[in-house]
Structure formats: structure tokens, C-alpha cells
Amino acid sequence: MSAVIEHRDSGATQRVLASGDGMRALLFDGNGAITLADYFAQVRGLAAMLPAAGHVINLCEDRYKFLVAFGAAALRGQVTLLPSSRAPAVIDEVRARYPDSYCLGEQSFPDTPPHYWRLPERMPRQDGAPPMIDSDALIAIGFTSGSTGSPKPNPKTWGSFHTSTAQNLAALRDLWPAGAVPNFVATVPPQHMYGMEMSVLMPLLGGAAVHAERPFFPGDVARALQQAAAPRVLVTTPVHLRALVESGVELSPLTGIVSATAPLPQALAAEAERRFDCEVREVFGSTETCVIARRRTAREDAWQLLPGVRLAPQPDGTLVHAAHLDAPVVLADLVELEGEHAFHLRGRNADLLEIAGKRASLGDLNRKLLSIPGVEDGVVFQLDETDAAGVRRIAALAVAPTLRETDILGHLQRGVDAVFLPRPLLRVAALPRNETGKLPRDVLLALLRSRMR
Numbered sequence: 001m002s003a004v005i006e007h008r009d010s011g012a013t014q015r016v017l018a019s020g021d022g023m024r025a026l027l028f029d030g031n032g033a034i035t036l037a038d039y040f041a042q043v044r045g046l047a048a049m050l051p052a053a054g055h056v057i058n059l060c061e062d063r064y065k066f067l068v069a070f071g072a073a074a075l076r077g078q079v080t081l082l083p084s085s086r087a088p089a090v091i092d093e094v095r096a097r098y099p100d101s102y103c104l105g106e107q108s109f110p111d112t113p114p115h116y117w118r119l120p121e122r123m124p125r126q127d128g129a130p131p132m133i134d135s136d137a138l139i140a141i142g143f144t145s146g147s148t149g150s151p152k153p154n155p156k157t158w159g160s161f162h163t164s165t166a167q168n169l170a171a172l173r174d175l176w177p178a179g180a181v182p183n184f185v186a187t188v189p190p191q192h193m194y195g196m197e198m199s200v201l202m203p204l205l206g207g208a209a210v211h212a213e214r215p216f217f218p219g220d221v222a223r224a225l226q227q228a229a230a231p232r233v234l235v236t237t238p239v240h241l242r243a244l245v246e247s248g249v250e251l252s253p254l255t256g257i258v259s260a261t262a263p264l265p266q267a268l269a270a271e272a273e274r275r276f277d278c279e280v281r282e283v284f285g286s287t288e289t290c291v292i293a294r295r296r297t298a299r300e301d302a303w304q305l306l307p308g309v310r311l312a313p314q315p316d317g318t319l320v321h322a323a324h325l326d327a328p329v330v331l332a333d334l335v336e337l338e339g340e341h342a343f344h345l346r347g348r349n350a351d352l353l354e355i356a357g358k359r360a361s362l363g364d365l366n367r368k369l370l371s372i373p374g375v376e377d378g379v380v381f382q383l384d385e386t387d388a389a390g391v392r393r394i395a396a397l398a399v400a401p402t403l404r405e406t407d408i409l410g411h412l413q414r415g416v417d418a419v420f421l422p423r424p425l426l427r428v429a430a431l432p433r434n435e436t437g438k439l440p441r442d443v444l445l446a447l448l449r450s451r452m453r
Contacts (some may be wrong), residue, residue, distance in 0.1 A: 014132040015162055017043065017071050018204040022130075026203055027064045028183065029212040030227050034064060043071035043131055045124030050076050051117055055098040055141075057081045057091060058191065059105035064212040065119055066190045067200060069104055074139055074158070075131050082142045082191050084151045085434050088113070094143065097153070135159035142193045142287040154287050163324035164290040165205040167306045168197055168283075171294045175256030175279060176231040182255070183228040184210040186235040187221060192436045193287045194260045198235045208233075216240075218247035231255035238264045239437035241280075245271050254278040259297075260285065261436045263363075265370060269297035284345075288329045289320050293343070302342040311335055311343055353382065353420065355391055360420045369396060372411040374403045377431050379439055380422055395448055396422030399430060426451050 018026065022037035046068055050056075056078045060066035073080050081101060083094045091113055095101055102115040109116070133139065139158045143151040176182045184202065188195035203210040211228060215221045221244060225232055234257045236244075241259055244251070245268065257272060257280045269280045284303050285291035293303040305311065312319040312328075313335055320329045334352075335343040347361035365380040378398040386392050398408055405425050412421055428451065432443045 013135040013159070015135050015158055017074065017131040017133055020207055024181070024207070025209040027067065027212045028209055028227065028229075029064075033209070034212070039068065039071070040130055041125040041127060042068050042123040043075060044126035044128050046072035046119075047075040047131075048126060049120070049124060050078065050104075051102060053078055053100055053102050055079045055081050055101035057083065057094060057101055057103045057113075059086055059091075059103055059107075059113070060119070060190075061214065062106055062212060063186070063190055063199060063210060063214060065106045065123075067204070068123060069119065070190075070200065071131065071204075073104075074133050074137070077137070079138050080140045082140055082193065082196065084143045084192075085440075086189075086191065090151070093151070133158045135162070140196070142196070144287045157326075160290075160324040160326070161201055162205060164197065164322075165201045167308065167322075167324065168202065168291050169206045171283065171291065171306050172233075172256070172258065172281065175233060175258075175281065177255075180231050182208045182231050182233045184208050184233050184235055185215065185221065185224045185228055186210060187215055187240040188235060188237060188261070189214060189435055192261070193290065194283075194285065194436070195235075197285075197290055198258060218244050218249040222249050222251055225252040225254070228252070233258060237261045237437040238268065239433060241272055242268055245275055251276055256281060258283060260291070261438060263367075264297045265367075266297055273298050286331060288331065289322065290324065292320060292322060302338050302344055305341050305343070310340075311337065313337065317348075353394070355419045360417065365394070365396075365416065365420060365422075368412060368415055369398060369408070372400075372403075372408060375400045375408065379431060379444065381441070381444060384445075394420060394422045396425040397428050397431060397444070397448065397451075398425065400427055403427070424448075424452065 018036055020036055024036050025033035026036050026039050027034045050072055056073045058066055058069050058080050060069055070080055081094055083090045088111060102117055103113040104117050106119045135158055137158050138155055140156045142154045184199060186199035190196055190200050199210050202208045211224045213224060215224045232252060232254050234254055236259055238259060254276050256278050259280060260283045264282045272280050279296055280298060282295055282297045283291045284293040292309045293305050295303045308323040310321040317330050317332045318335050320331060332348045334346045336346050337343050347363040351362035353360045362380055369375060369378040369380055376399045380396045383393045383395055400408060405427055409425055431439060432447050433439055
């Protein structure tokens with residue numbers, strides 16, 4: 001069976017839920033492969049069982065069940081909501097915005113979310129033609145991480161996902177041999193937009209296959225890669241990549257590593273390339289824009305724009321034009337263009353600091369903190385409250401088991417103006433990163449307050 005790519009019905013363009021021959025592998029695990037034909041049958045079967053609703057929050061841990069539920073919801077005309085995390089408070093906030101929504105998943109919870117619908121143990125099946133979705137149908141709403149404030153909704157149509165996936169495929173396809181089917185192993189959850197793009201849409205629309213699980217620890221990643229056929233691509237984050245490098249674990253031969261969600265230090269990228277003998281490609285994007293640029297961080301400073309993407313620097317950020325965006329999107333990132341197709345990041349509008357007539361960037365301060373030998377992880381951020389002089393203080397948390405706080409400050413003093421030195425600077429055992437490596441501001445402030453009591 002070969003799936004139709006698109007057709008027009010009553011003037012509306014419809015696009016297939018997943019492209020390719022029905023016998024191609026869509027997912028795999030230690031038990032073998034799941035074909036596209038099997039996936040379609042289970043999507044149709046589950047779609048017939050779902051409760052009536054306008055929106056659904058997909059909480060599935062298992063990537064295959066996420067994919068089946070995502071497809072079934074789309075077939076029923078239900079919009080998948082993608083919260084920034086699966087913390088109960090975040091889920092409650094999203095449900096309050098969309099009262100016609102319900103939660104769906106395969107697992108039980110200590111505190112069951114309201115209106116929770118649990119997937120059947122065995123997925124139902126139903127024969128039929130390949131599922132088709134209207135190109136202009138609202139398919140998902142992604143929420144920003146909330147690392148700099150309240151999460152914001154970003155609607156995505158099925159047509160925009162097709163276009164952005166084609167761009168991602170163009171950005172990554174040279175990582176594997178021409179004509180080969182790449183097998184992805186992803187450490188990121190499918191609910192995150194980066195995880196959605198690389199571990200849901202690339203298998204559905206880009207011809208890749210993906211491991212059904214989300215390995216977290218280095219040993220789990222190694223096991224999942226053993227279950228993948230070559231060429232293997234690891235989709236991960238700087239936090240997971242650092243853990244893999246420092247663990248000394250041996251991985252099956254990789255054709256490439258893709259990283260996102262946080263800045264990737266150049267030294268870490270270079271060490272990962274040396275350890276795993278493949279290119280580490282960093283991608284740049286956001287929930288608002290999806291992926292728009294790429295670079296080989298170990299060798300390149302500038303970001304290369306994907307085809308069809310254009311940037312226009314603004315006083316308070318950067319305007320992004322792209323074929324998959326209905327309208328230009330303003331990001332808080334400040335860039336410096338290098339010709340028409342490349343740019344350098346120069347921080348974020350919200351990261352710019354001005355104290356006593358002097359200017360600095362939180363991004364630059366973070367880079368200097370992380371460059372100190374012995375600092376394994378760290379973050380510099382500005383507090384909400386002001387001191388007696390009306391200045392919002394700068395604070396820092398550092399994971400540095402072998403250093404004293406005075407040692408860290410001493411290193412910073414060599415390259416940081418005294419007015420931008422973080423006070424307080426506290427050592428912690430670990431930073432409260434979420435499952436994609438981000439640091440939500442409210443959690444960060446809570447940790448700082450608990451350490452200062």
C-alpha cells in the first residue's frame with residue numbers, strides 16, 4: 001500500500017497523516033518494527049473510541065502510544081494541546097484555558113488529572129484508507145516553556161507541520177547516506193515542540209523511523225541505539241549529551257547527533273564528536289517558529305538559516321519570516337546578520353542588563369560561568385526585587401562540587417565588571433531542570449529562596 005500525499009476534496013487540500021509505503025517501519029523497539037499500515041489501522045480504531053471533545057492533552061510517555069493518540073485525535077478533529085510540562089499545575093492551567101478538553105494517556109497517576117481518559121491496554125484496529133487531514137486544520141497548540149514568564153499558546157496547522165518538516169528534512173538529510181532510512185532515538189518528550197518535530201513529525205512525514213521509548217539515562221540510550229539499525233541518529237539535549245560524554249558509555253555507531261532546547265557549549269560539541277565519531281548538529285528554533293536554523297557547533301559560530309527563512313532584526317528582538325508561518329513572528333532573540341543566510345545570536349531582549357550606565361547580557365554571563373573549570377552546570381539570572389538603590393540584583397546558582405563559592409566569584413571577577421557579579425552566588429547539588437533541560441523561572445527562584453533561608 002502506498003499512501004497518497006495529498007488530494008483536493010470540495011476545494012480543500014487534504015494531506016496524508018503519514019507518508020510512504022504501508023510496509024515501511026514507523027517505529028521500532030526491542031520487539032521489532034511497527035509498520036505504517038499497522039499504525040493507520042490503530043489510529044482509525046482508536047479514533048472511533050475517543051470521547052467527544054474539542055481539545056485533548058496527550059500525556060503518553062510511550063512515544064508509539066503518543067503517535068497513535070495524536071493521529072486518532074487529528075482524525076476526530078480534536079486539537080492536541082502540548083503543555084510546557086506535565087506537572088499537575090501546568091496541566092490545570094491549560095485545561096482552564098480550554099474547558100472542552102480532556103487528558104489522555106496510557107499510565108496511572110498518583111493524582112489522576114481531571115477528565116482523564118486512559119488508553120486501552122490493546123489498541124483497537126480498523127481497516128480503511130490512509131487517514132487524510134485538511135491542510136488548514138488546526139492540529140496542535142504548543143505552549144512556550146514559561147522560563148521567562150507565563151506559557152503562551154502557539155497554534156499549528158497540519159499544512160504548516162508539513163512545510164516545517166520538509167525544511168527540517170532538508171536541514172538534516174545529509175547526516176545519513178542518500179536513500180537510507182534513518183532510525184532516530186530521542187531523549188526528548190514528544191510533547192515538547194522540538195520532540196514533536198524530530199520524533200513525531202519526522203517519522204510521520206519525513207520517512208524516518210523512531211524508537212518507541214524515551215531513554216533518559218546513558219545506559220538506556222545505549223540500549224535503545226543497539227535496537228536501532230544503521231544509520232542511527234540521536235536526538236537529544238545538551239544536558240543528556242553531557243551525561244553521555246561524562247559516563248564513558250559505549251554507543252552503537254552513530255551517523256549524527258541533533259541537539260536543541262538550550263545553548264550547546266562548543267567544547268561539549270567537540271568532545272561529543274570526538275567520543276562518538278559523528279557530527280553534532282545543533283538546531284535553533286522555538287515553539288513559536290519551529291526549527292529555523294542549524295549549525296555544526298564544534299566548528300561554526302554562525303547559524304545557517306533553513307531554506308525559505310528570513311530574519312529582520314528589530315529594536316526589541318527579531319522578526320522571523322518563513323513559509324510555514326501564517327504571519328511573521330517576533331522572537332526576543334537579538335541577532336546580527338551575516339549576509340542573507342546566516343546570523344549570530346547576540347542575546348535576548350529580556351536578557352539585556354543595564355546597571356550604573358553599564359550594559360551586559362545574561363547569556364554572556366552564563367557562558368562565562370559555565371567556562372570556569374570545575375563548574376559542571378550553572379545559571380545566572382536577575383531577581384525581581386530591587387535593593388536599597390533600586391537596582392534588581394543578579395544571582396547565580398552553580399553545580400561545582402570541587403569549588404568554593406569564593407573560587408567561582410574569583411574566576412568571574414577576571415572577566416566581569418563588578419556591578420554584574422552575581423550576589424548571591426550559591427553552590428547547589430543540581431539545577432531544577434525540566435525534562436528538556438530548561439529552567440522555569442518560578443522553580444529557579446524557589447530553589448534560591450530555599451537556599452537563602
